[in-house]
Amino acid sequence: MRRQRGRELGEGSSMSWKEQRNLREKERRMRMKHLFFTLSSHVSPTHRLPVPQLIDHSASYMMQLKEKVNNLREKKKTLLGEVGNLSEGSSFILPKLSICSRGSIIKMNLIMDLSMKKVMLHELVSVFEEEGAQVMSANLQNLNDRITYTVTAQAIICRIGIDPSRIEERLREIIF
Template sequence: MPRGGSSSVSVAGRERKDVEKNRRIRMKNLFLHLESLIIPPNHSKKGVSINDLVDHATSYIKQKQEKVEGMKKMKEKLQLCNEGSHKNIIEVRDVGFALEVVSMTNSLSLNGSSLQLLGSIINIMKEEGAEVVSASFHNAGGVTHHTVHSQAYCSRVGIETDRICERLKELY
């Protein structure tokens, strides 16, 4: 004859198991969603452990935070440039085997066109072993903004960032 308490214990045990099972399913779905946000679609997702995924997400977030901080600084410099406090600003960011050059120039201080200046930036980068991936410029509020993205021709050699900085600053 079953005791009244054993039935309630087994129901409570099943409820705990169901709650735990649902929690694990939810966590698995959350990690799959995180993986879809962090890991590019062209990479093989097989064999990515949860620890690796969390490490990758952590470094991704830190990288994005650094980029936001850099953009905030660039915004401040752009505002100063608009106010006429600074005529020319150039920033070179080394991101591993890639290089980003951003310049802001008061349009009134340009000796020649923006396109010529952009061409000079590209030539310097090519001469120093950087392959230009993309380049653009635009004028806004009296400020010409140039952006050039490049990568090293040879990843083993890399790009001589300091030398490029020196040569680019000579342009200004």
């Protein structure tokens, strides 16, 4: 009976049924060990956790990610709602300029209506460069009847920095 089982499984006849089962179990354990190692590297790359703690940590991490995704979806809906309201003529006034400064890095976002005064991206970039910043990225994106400009720059000399109010003032002169 045992020989028939071994032959039915299509495995080598030199191994007994018990040896084949042990080999499959060993392969399963190795596969599980590899999967837990992969999970550990994603959830807690700095230190290795025992399996029960790893599973608990993974479950809470997944819940945090799910909550973050939901928050981002809600934020996207509200932002798309604002853009949708813009086309319906809401009280949201274009152009909208926002400048964020963090340390020696400054980021500018500008949303303009296509029917408004045309602003060239190189004009915006030149303001940053004239104020002592090195432009790291500059993007222009058309979205329906809106144009979005994004410029990220870093101070050439970090000790001196960049004056965001001066840059904003000069950008407003160009925009309006």
